């Protein structure tokens with residue numbers, strides 16, 4: 001009897017921030033645990049649900065401007081969850097999910113909407129949308145290059161104590177002029193990359209899972225994984241970027 005307790009992953013607001021297939025990140029995280037015989041439980045938390053505050057990992061995806069204002073209000077209303085994100089749980093956020101964790105978000109009309117205030121970062125609408133493939137170098141040791149696609153207008157500035165998840169080699173990312181993408185703290189992994197990003201970058205998924213489980217995980221050798229990765233990096237090469245005109 002007994003055995004390892006399940007890692008509990010909360011998919012937050014897939015009905016609100018579900019535009020860019022980022023829900024696939026939850027599938028990837030759960031499956032990489034199952035492949036290692038680590039039990040996992042997924043809690044899908046819709047806008048009408050009371051969110052559990054005792055999960056190990058919370059995942060938020062991208063979405064439209066209006067949807068993310070709703071999501072930020074929702075997080076502030078659910079103060080136990082908000083405190084869990086601030087103090088304890090590992091959180092994986094993408095694009096709008098990253099923006100809503102910040103102090104505020106300023107829309108194209110110059111209106112400021114309060115964020116969930118979990119992280120010291122702010123977002124303003126930029127002059128034009130950043131759309132296209134991104135290649136970056138991840139700051140987490142051993143993760144290497146990340147690829148994904150971005151589609152956002154928000155420009156995110158990190159507070160003085162925060163560091164980005166990655167350095168952008170191609171594409172825009174946070175867009176604040178320092179070539180950073182996303183944010184990395186002891187509990188939050190945030191990025192502008194869709195894909196879903198964890199399907200395209202399994203090493204990042206494993207880095208998130210290592211934080212959750214508190215240990216290095218045995219590697220998974222999946223058929224064709226390395227070949228697919230080389231193909232993606234090749235397609236995103238700087239030479240092609242110059243030719244691509246996006």
Ligand code: GLN
Nearest residue numbers: 062063095096152153154
């Ligand atoms: N609505 C936000 C923006 O345009 C986020 C978009 C997204 O999640 N891809 O900046």
